[in-house]
Amino acid sequence: MKTAKAQRRLFLRGALGALGTVVISGCDRLSEAGWFQHVLSTGEGLSRVAHRALVPPHAMAQEFGEADLSPHFRSNGTSNPEDAQYQTLAANGFKDWKLTVDGLVEHPLQLSLADLRAMPKRTQITRHDCVEGWSAIGKWTGVPLGRVLEMARPRPNVRYAVFHCADPMDGPGSAAYYESIDMEDAFHPQTILAYALNDQALPVANGAPLRLRVERQLGYKHAKYLNRIELVVSLDGIRGGKGGYWEDGYGYQWYAGI
Template identity: 55%
Template sequence: MSLNRRRWLTAAGATLTSLWLAGCDKLASNSTFTGVLQVAEKWSQRAQRLITDRNALAQEFAPSDISKDFKANGTLRPQDDDYVALLAGNFADYRLVVDGLVEQPLALTMAEVRGLPSRTQITRHDCVEGWSSIGKWKGARLSALLERAKLKPEAKFIVFHCFDTLEQTLDGSGRYYESIDLIDAFHPQTILAYDMNDATLPVRHGYPLRLRVERQLGYKHAKYVMRLEAVSDFSQIGRGQGGFWPDRGYEWYAGI
């Protein structure tokens, strides 16, 4: 099912090459492209939620398959003051905040994040711009983190607030964020990656932490994560669609 989905996206993307070259922001405003995503979202969400095992794994690969040049896109080095200051101090003062609808709010150092139960996986990253790369990721299991924070019964989504501002807006909605439901949050391959290809996660790929939610497209893999918020809905966050790109026309569910 997953491989067919990837092939479908590749075929659909072949008709949109000129749009890909324009970049994600222009894709989001193109009705043809968002129409493709709407069809893809409905198909993939039904398949994953109604047909496949919710714990089914995305394909994993051998070390020999790792891409020599894993493309980085989006923000490559945040210029937000808080990120710049933390980076200058090698993130010694960084705390990963976990709050919202939790019984035990957390504020973890990177050492504490690295001490959580972890997972290592070699997976393929598929971008809506039409490229794919394979990388090796190691990170804290999101499920272990959420179990430690103890979600309240009304929690339905996890929102990832990030350091990088992609667009200057008066309402502050230009700062990057993403969200996933609890099925994906507790999936065994969903991790907060701190290592990539057996080295510390590079800044251009999201240092210090990057979400890896392997059964979804690349724009869901939030970089520069600073805070996790458990919520019952996301209507009051950003522009209310559940993520920076969904707020601008992309589909919230990007399953593959």
């Protein structure tokens, strides 16, 4: 895993590149300055507004054919969570695993893997684009997130879905991964809770038993090892308030639209 300084350098290189700037000397000092982080935050907001204005709400990410599948869909970040409860569930084939859907909902849910597999499914072949510069094409099968949320009946003021995961990011006992998207992306037809990759049960290295696929955003938004979806009106009370592990800790943009 990269150091915080390396992550800031990577983020700044992408942000400055988007502005057509090739000079990145002193980026570490800039990234630690409050005023510069405010500039980047403002730019992110403008980028999100522009992206949403130009791309229709239900525009689809490109889908591919079987011949385009990558020979190997690499694992990135955590490949086997160092969490005792997760390891127990995995050893039993996730038969006792449940997905919790709660927060601002009228009907909280507890769904087993069998429950999810029994629901209407969607299969899509899409490209995963990582912020580190690599990409891979995989065939994903799962339940449309919107279908699950409809069952939970979100309250009218809900704005975000927060995904809580099983993978501790800094070793056993540390805080687990988390991410969030807004309700527009949550109900997009290509946003699914995937339990299969390339017609096989989702491997542990790729997020078993369940991961998010939000195809119009970069890879770090595709949370793995899901165990809870929390619906909220604001991200302010979620950890550092910026909506995700990389956003809170390393300055990544919350909206990673592509």
